[in-house]
Amino acid sequence: MQVTSPAFKQNARGALADVQLQKALGNVRAGFIDKRRKAMDALPEFDRLRDEAKAIKDHALASLDLYLEAYETKVKASGGHVHWAATAEDARGIILDICRAVGARTVTKGKSMITEEIELNDFLEGNGIRPVETDLGEYIIQLRGEHPSHIIAPAVHLNKEQVEEDFRRVHDHLPVARDLSEPESLLAEARRVLRAQYFEADVGITGANFLVAETGTSMIVTNEGNGDLTQVLPRVHVVVASIEKIVPTLNDAAQILRVLARSATGQDMSVYTTLSTGPRQEGDPDGPEEYHVVLLDNGRSSMLGTEFQDMLRCIRCGACMNHCPVYHTVGGHAYGWVYPGPMGAVLTPSLIGVDKSGHLPNASTFCGRCEAVCPMRIPLPRMMRHWREREFERGLNPATQRWGLGFWAFFARRPSLYRLGASIGIPLLSLFGRRKGSFGTLPLAGGWTKHRDLPSPQGRTFLQQWRDRDTLRQEART
Amino acid sequence: MNATEETRKPRVGLFVTCLVDLFRPVVGFSAVKLIEAAGCEVDVPMTQTCCGQPAYNSGDRADTRAIAENTIRAFEGYDYVVAPSGSCAGMLKKHYPGLFRGDPTWEKRTEAFAAKVHELVSFLADEMKVTSVAARHDGSVTYHDSCSGLRELGISAQPRALLASVEGLTMREMRDPDVCCGFGGTFCVKYPDISNAIVEKKTETIREAGAETLLAGDLGCLMNMAGKLSRQGSGVEARHVAEVLAGMTDEPPIGKGGR
Ligand code: SF4
Numbered sequence: 213m214q215v216t217s218p219a220f221k222q223n224a225r226g227a228l229a230d231v232q233l234q235k236a237l238g239n240v241r242a243g244f245i246d247k248r249r250k251a252m253d254a255l256p257e258f259d260r261l262r263d264e265a266k267a268i269k270d271h272a273l274a275s276l277d278l279y280l281e282a283y284e285t286k287v288k289a290s291g292g293h294v295h296w297a298a299t300a301e302d303a304r305g306i307i308l309d310i311c312r313a314v315g316a317r318t319v320t321k322g323k324s325m326i327t328e329e330i331e332l333n334d335f336l337e338g339n340g341i342r343p344v345e346t347d348l349g350e351y352i353i354q355l356r357g358e359h360p361s362h363i364i365a366p367a368v369h370l371n372k373e374q375v376e377e378d379f380r381r382v383h384d385h386l387p388v389a390r391d392l393s394e395p396e397s398l399l400a401e402a403r404r405v406l407r408a409q410y411f412e413a414d415v416g417i418t419g420a421n422f423l424v425a426e427t428g429t430s431m432i433v434t435n436e437g438n439g440d441l442t443q444v445l446p447r448v449h450v451v452v453a454s455i456e457k458i459v460p461t462l463n464d465a466a467q468i469l470r471v472l473a474r475s476a477t478g479q480d481m482s483v484y485t486t487l488s489t490g491p492r493q494e495g496d497p498d499g500p501e502e503y504h505v506v507l508l509d510n511g512r513s514s515m516l517g518t519e520f521q522d523m524l525r526c527i528r529c530g531a532c533m534n535h536c537p538v539y540h541t542v543g544g545h546a547y548g549w550v551y552p553g554p555m556g557a558v559l560t561p562s563l564i565g566v567d568k569s570g571h572l573p574n575a576s577t578f579c580g581r582c583e584a585v586c587p588m589r590i591p592l593p594r595m596m597r598h599w600r601e602r603e604f605e606r607g608l609n610p611a612t613q614r615w616g617l618g619f620w621a622f623f624a625r626r627p628s629l630y631r632l633g634a635s636i637g638i639p640l641l642s643l644f645g646r647r648k649g650s651f652g653t654l655p656l657a658g659g660w661t662k663h664r665d666l667p668s669p670q671g672r673t674f675l676q677q678w679r680d681r682d683t684l685r686q687e688a689r690t
Numbered sequence: 691m692n693a694t695e696e697t698r699k700p701r702v703g704l705f706v707t708c709l710v711d712l713f714r715p716v717v718g719f720s721a722v723k724l725i726e727a728a729g730c731e732v733d734v735p736m737t738q739t740c741c742g743q744p745a746y747n748s749g750d751r752a753d754t755r756a757i758a759e760n761t762i763r764a765f766e767g768y769d770y771v772v773a774p775s776g777s778c779a780g781m782l783k784k785h786y787p788g789l790f791r792g793d794p795t796w797e798k799r800t801e802a803f804a805a806k807v808h809e810l811v812s813f814l815a816d817e818m819k820v821t822s823v824a825a826r827h828d829g830s831v832t833y834h835d836s837c838s839g840l841r842e843l844g845i846s847a848q849p850r851a852l853l854a855s856v857e858g859l860t861m862r863e864m865r866d867p868d869v870c871c872g873f874g875g876t877f878c879v880k881y882p883d884i885s886n887a888i889v890e891k892k893t894e895t896i897r898e899a900g901a902e903t904l905l906a907g908d909l910g911c912l913m914n915m916a917g918k919l920s921r922q923g924s925g926v927e928a929r930h931v932a933e934v935l936a937g938m939t940d941e942p943p944i945g946k947g948g949r
Contacts (some may be wrong), residue, residue: 221883222882224881224883224884225883228883228884228887232740239907334807348914357810369938382942418730449887513835519949537869537870537872537890538884539889540888541884541887541888541891541892542884542887574877574880574881575880575881575884576874577837577870577872577873577879577885577888578747578837578838578874578875578877579837579841579870579873579874580837580838580841580842581837581868581869581870583841584841597746597747598747599746600749601749601750601751602748602749603749604750604751605749605750609748609749613748613880617745617750617753618749619862620744620745621744621745621750621756621757622757622939623739623751623766624708624739624740624742624744624753624757625739625753625756625757625760626739627735627736627737627738627760628741630739630740631736634711634712638712638713647947648947649920649942649945649947650917650920650945650946650947652745654922656769659878659879659880659882660878660879660882660917662882662886663882663883663885663886663889663918663921664886664889664914664917664918664920664921665916665917665918665920665921665945666913666917666943666945667714667913667916667920667944667945668713668947669713670713670714670715670716670941672715673711673712673715673716674706674710674715674718674719674734675706675711675734675736675738676712677715677719678718678734679736
């Protein structure tokens with residue numbers, strides 16, 4: 213996927229002018245927030261559960277190497293294979309080899325952001341293998357040749373009328389007069405169309421919400437059950453997961469599950485929680501003949517031990533973007549790579565470099581709502597600020613910004629000059645603005661006055677007035 | 691402890707904040723009146739400037755530290771440091787300590803300083819146990835929760851409780867008062883179009899609330915919202931919550947002329 217993060221501002225302008233998108237984004241505000249709120253209210257111990265979930269991940273990250281090795285041993289013991297992929301390219305190569313070894317023509321896919329990160333679909337297609345997305349949202353955007361705009365609701369940027377249009381265009385073998393006006397009818401149609409694909413596929417690829425070291429199990433949560441069919445019906449099941457998905461025990465995974473769906477969609481649990489451990493065993497009624505796990509690093513291990521380590525606790529619930537005022541106005545695609553919203557603003561610079569994605573950690577008001585709702589208590593604004601510090605150190609921010617800041621800091625560091633400058637500039641400004649009370653335009657303030665008036669200063673500064681008052685008082689005393 | 695110490699009034703250093711100093715001194719005088727009414731003595735150190743957020747949030751740690759040192763020097767002698775702004779108080783209280791972590795001379799000093807810092811309204815309600823103010827405001831108001839005050843310092847119930855004690859005042863809550871107004875300090879000039887889209891949603895909820903006056907505890911957010919309301923030709927007036935609590939509403943509202 214082409215990185216368009218450097219063009220964030222243009223992307224954002226396009227998004228603001230997109231009427232369909234703006235309508236769809238209204239659903240994010242209305243849908244997710246209230247549902248999460250209700251789920252919180254129904255569970256008084258939620259904050260304690262968050263602390264526990266955080267502690268579990270912190271512990272796992274502190275001994276990540278040990279847990280990964282333990283996990284590998286268990287997967288092998290259950291008859292599965294583990295592949296280590298340092299980069300996206302490595303991961304793609306490994307997956308292609310697995311597909312080629314079984315002569316795969318079609319692969320079905322469960323929802324996975326990691327396969328977006330490694331750009332798997334384009335790669336497979338380029339190698340003559342047809343990937344079929346089975347999650348409804350992913351299926352829709354695959355039809356449209358788009359990328360997810362949200363990590364748990366990939367097609368949230370679309371309205372149902374747009375989806376109906378796509379279905380009528382692509383499913384042209386179905387009766388024209390059918391009713392597709394409701395989300396349910398759209399889901400039913402996608403199911404019918406997809407059912408056949410499950411049986412055609414030679415390989416099923418899923419992501420993982422958790423990798424359990426204790427048992428060598430991978431776990432996914434879905435609401436459509438498509439993940440189950442993806443991993444059970446084909447001959448080969450490939451799990452693609454990043455290394456930080458590891459948790460020590462099944463109990464730990466169950467603990468984190470208690471905060472995951474509640475934070476994401478406000479559900480107590482997702483509809484399906486699916487565990488898979490190795491290939492089909494003697495006596496199993498179903499399951500794949502081969503079971504592979506591709507463990508992706510792709511820059512994550514270099515976050516360990518830095519101020520960005522906390523980001524590796526992320527369980528991809530999406531709550532941060534659901535509550536983000538910037539995401540609400542520009543949507544996910546504007547961020548220009550795989551991960552949008554506050555979590556993307558922190559993670560993207562770690563994975564593709566801050567020189568390409570510098571806008572992301574800057575385009576935040578630091579309102580702090582993301583951190584306030586994050587079930588894993590990830591200090592997202594703090595880490596965005598760390599990225600700004602790294603940019604500043606490397607001189608990556610625009611020259612005008614640096615000069616402006618330098619000019620301002622010169623005065624802020626020198627109290628007497630600050631007072632002197634203010635005592636001259638402010639009364640002057642006030643003189644011009646006094647009658648109307650505000651400015652519609654003002655030199656050097658175009659960023660502000662483009663969209664709003666600038667309230668004029670009242671008159672002399674507070675410090676000037678206070679000093680006069682003090683002098684008067686002292687004179688009165690003597 | 692002798693008698694004079696026992697009855698000595700707490701000494702409060704007022705951190706005016708640069709926006710109040712430069713744009714709206716009446717907020718500073720309102721703060722002085724409220725703090726004095728709560729039984730404290732107020733002083734305003736002349737060596738204060740800005741809390742340093744513009745540098746801090748732009749990634750410039752060296753300038754931020756220099757500014758922070760200046761603030762700490764100016765204020766560490768007081769019993770309390772009070773600011774009429776959740777975001778500046780949050781900066782002093784929650785972010786200064788992180789700047790000096792591991793620094794043998796400054797770490798302890800900064801922590802001691804930070805412990806004394808309070809935002810104005812929460813200082814009155816939580817520290818001075820003020821439950822009502824002697825003020826009158828005939829009209830309806832709506833209150834916006836500025837982000838830093840709300841999420842860093844837990845300010846939400848206090849201003850509403852004190853406003854409820856103002857005679858003649860009717861509260862008309864807006865929808866989602868806790869949603870950001872899009873100001874974000876330098877954000878609003880770095881990303882003007884996004885900031886504008888956010889503040890447009892905000893002013894919509896403000897107008898829907900149907901109150902005559904918009905109140906908040908942070909002048910930055912207020913100037914953003916008032917500037918947008920003014921550009922939209924709305925008649926809703928904007929004031930800092932301290933002006934109403936102190937009964938000092940003779941000055942024209944933010945961004946309105948007429949003197
Ligand atoms: S950063 Fe927190 S809120 Fe955002 S997706 Fe990750 S876990 Fe969820």
